[in-house]
Amino acid sequence: xxxxxxxxxxxxxxxxxxxxxxxxxxxxxxxxxxxxxxxxxxxxxxxxxxxxxxxxxxxxxxxxxxxxxxxxxxxxxxxxxxxxxxxxxxxxxxxxxxxxxxxxxxxxxxxxxxxxxxxxxxxxxxxxxxxxxxxxxxxxxxxxxxxxxxxxxxxxxxxxxxxxxxxxxxxxxxxxxxxxxxxxxxxxxxxxxxxxxxxxxxxxxxxxxxxxxxxxxxxxxxxxxxxxxxxxxxxxxxxxxxxxxxxxxxxxxxxxxxxxxxxxxxxxxxxxxxxxxxxxxxxxxxxxxxxxxxxxxxxx
Amino acid sequence: xxxxxxxxxxxxxxxxxxxxxxxxxxxxxxxxxxxxxxxxxxxxxxxxxxxxxxxxxxxxxxxxxxxxxxxxxxxxxxxxxxxxxxxxxxxxxxxxxxxxxxxxxxxxxxxxxxxxxxxxxxxxxxxxxxxxxxxxxxxxxxxxxxxxxxxxxxxxxxxxxxxxxxxxxxxxxxxxxxxxxxxxxxxxxxxxxxxxxxxxxxxxxxxxxxxxxxxxxxxxxxxxxxxxxxxxxxxxxxxxxxxxxxxxxxxxxxxxxxxxxxxxxxxxxxxxxxxxxxxxxxxxxxxxxxxxxxxxxxxx
Numbered sequence: 001x002x003x004x005x006x007x008x009x010x011x012x013x014x015x016x017x018x019x020x021x022x023x024x025x026x027x028x029x030x031x032x033x034x035x036x037x038x039x040x041x042x043x044x045x046x047x048x049x050x051x052x053x054x055x056x057x058x059x060x061x062x063x064x065x066x067x068x069x070x071x072x073x074x075x076x077x078x079x080x081x082x083x084x085x086x087x088x089x090x091x092x093x094x095x096x097x098x099x100x101x102x103x104x105x106x107x108x109x110x111x112x113x114x115x116x117x118x119x120x121x122x123x124x125x126x127x128x129x130x131x132x133x134x135x136x137x138x139x140x141x142x143x144x145x146x147x148x149x150x151x152x153x154x155x156x157x158x159x160x161x162x163x164x165x166x167x168x169x170x171x172x173x174x175x176x177x178x179x180x181x182x183x184x185x186x187x188x189x190x191x192x193x194x195x196x197x198x199x200x201x202x203x204x205x206x207x208x209x210x211x212x213x214x215x216x217x218x219x220x221x222x223x224x225x226x227x228x229x230x231x232x233x234x235x236x237x238x239x240x241x242x243x244x245x246x247x248x249x250x251x252x253x254x255x256x257x258x259x260x261x262x263x264x265x266x267x268x269x270x271x272x273x274x275x276x277x278x279x280x281x282x283x284x285x286x287x288x289x290x291x292x293x294x295x296x297x298x299x300x
Numbered sequence: 301x302x303x304x305x306x307x308x309x310x311x312x313x314x315x316x317x318x319x320x321x322x323x324x325x326x327x328x329x330x331x332x333x334x335x336x337x338x339x340x341x342x343x344x345x346x347x348x349x350x351x352x353x354x355x356x357x358x359x360x361x362x363x364x365x366x367x368x369x370x371x372x373x374x375x376x377x378x379x380x381x382x383x384x385x386x387x388x389x390x391x392x393x394x395x396x397x398x399x400x401x402x403x404x405x406x407x408x409x410x411x412x413x414x415x416x417x418x419x420x421x422x423x424x425x426x427x428x429x430x431x432x433x434x435x436x437x438x439x440x441x442x443x444x445x446x447x448x449x450x451x452x453x454x455x456x457x458x459x460x461x462x463x464x465x466x467x468x469x470x471x472x473x474x475x476x477x478x479x480x481x482x483x484x485x486x487x488x489x490x491x492x493x494x495x496x497x498x499x500x501x502x503x504x505x506x507x508x509x510x511x512x513x514x515x516x517x518x519x520x521x522x523x524x525x526x527x528x529x530x531x532x533x534x535x536x537x538x539x540x541x542x543x544x545x546x547x548x549x550x551x552x553x554x555x556x557x558x559x560x561x562x563x564x565x566x567x568x569x570x571x572x573x574x575x576x577x578x579x580x581x582x583x584x585x586x587x588x589x590x591x592x593x594x595x596x597x598x599x600x
Contacts, residue, residue, distance in 0.1 A: 019420040023412070023413045023416045026475050029470055034435045036446065037443035037445070037446035098337070101333050106334070106337075113590070115345060116340065117589065121581075122348070126575045127347075129571045130571055133567070134347060134350065139362050144365050182594065233439070234439055255441045263448075263536050278442060
C-alpha cells in the first residue's frame, strides 16, 4: 500500500512538472510580451526618452502635454471614437440582417457566406490600395458611376468631410463577412423548438425575431461588440495606407499617432502615454460593456 | 411550418386558396432575398475583379468610361514593370518564410499548452488559465513600444526574428481554441494509452495532435493570415528592401511607381500578387477559416 501511494505521488509530481514544461512557452510569452511591456509602457510614460540617451523622469508632463498643449491628440481621440462607433454598430446591424437572411433554408447559402468572407482574408494593405483606386476622384469607379447620373463626385479621400466616411465604408466592407459568419454560428445554436412553440402561439416573423432571435443571440452580439470595440479602437492599416491621417488630420487615429510619436519622431515617452491611455480606454470600455451586458445579454 | 401543415389536409378548399397566395408571397419574398444577397455578393467581389482588370490595363485604358472590365488588349507589361521597380519576388519569399515559421511556432506552443490546460492536473491551472484569458484584453498598442525596445536591445532590428520568435511562445487566443478542442477528445483513449505506460508527450503527439487536427489547422490558417497580412510589425522592425514583406513592400511601391494614372496598373498588379496567396489558401482551406472562426466566436 505505501509503495503504491508513493508511486502515485511520484506520478502526480511528474505530471505537474511535465504540465509546467508544456505551458512554459505561453507563460513566458505572457510575461515577456504582455505583462512586462504593459508595466514598462506605464513607467516610460512618465519619462522623456528618445531611445538614444537614458530616459529622463518628467512626472505627468507627457499626460499634461497630451491633454492641454497638444493640438492634435483630442482630435485624434474623437476621430478614433467616431470610426469605432460607426464601424462597430453599422457592422453589427448589417451583419445581423444578412446572417438572418442566410440562416434561412435558401439555395446557395454556403456560396454567399464564402463570398462575403473573401474581403476578411484579403491583406489590408492591398485592399486599401485597391480602394484608393476605387475612390480616385477622376478615374475611380464611384465618381464614374456618379457622372453617369450627372453628379460631380467629391475627392473622397482628399476632402475633410468625406475622407473619414470613405474609410468607414471600406472598413465595413472589409469586416462584414466576419460579423455575418459569427452571427450565423450563433443563429445555428438557437434551438428550433423556440420557433415552433412561438408559431403555435401565433407569433409572426417580426415577433419571432425580436422575442426569440435577438435575446438568444445576445451573447454573440456581446462578443462581437466587445471584440469589435477593442479592434476598431486600434485601427491602423486602412487609414495609414489610404490617407496617412489626412487631409488636415481628419482621419488621424490614435494608434497612428502613437506610431508617429514613437517610431518617426522618437518621442517614446509621449507615445507610451498614448499607449497607456489606449489601454485605459479599452479596459474601461470592456468593463462598461460587461456591466451593461447584464441588462441585455441573455444566457440560456 | 403551419402553412405546410394546412396544405397536407386536402379537404379544405378555402385554405387551399389561401395557401397559394401564401406560397406566392413566400416565393416573392425568397426572390427578393436572393436579389439582395446577390447585390451584396457583387459588392464584395467587384473590387477584386476591378483590381484584376486594372492590373492589365494601360494608362489610357484606365481613364476610359464606361470601363472595359475585360481589357482589350491585355497589358501584362504592368507586371514586368512591377518586378523591375521593386523586388517583389523577394518580398513574397520573405513573407512566406515569416508566415511559415510563425505557423510552426504557434502550432507547437499553443498545442502543448492547450493540451496541458485541457488534460493535465497541476496546481494553479485554473488561475493561470484565467490570467491567460484576461491578457487577451491588453491592446497591442500598449505593448508595442516596450516589445520594440526588447528586440532593439537584442540587436534584432532589421531581421525577421521579431516577427517570428514571439509566435514560438504561443498566444492566449490559440491556446484557448485548442484547449476547447482537446477537452472534447474522449478520456478513454488517454486512459488506454496511459495503461500501456505512455508518457504525456506520447499521448499529446499520438492522440491529441491527430484528433485535434481540424482546430490545429484553423490555428495554422489564422496565423498564416495574421503573419502574411501584418503591416505594423514589418513597418517598425524592417528597414532594408531585401528584408521587407509584401505588405510593407506594397506601401513603398506606391512611392516608386509615381502618382499618375500610369502607376495605377503597376500598384494593382502588386496588390494582386499580395492577395493571391491568401485567395489560393482560402479556396482550398475555406472550411478551416470558416469553421474555426465560427467556433471561436461562439464560445468566446
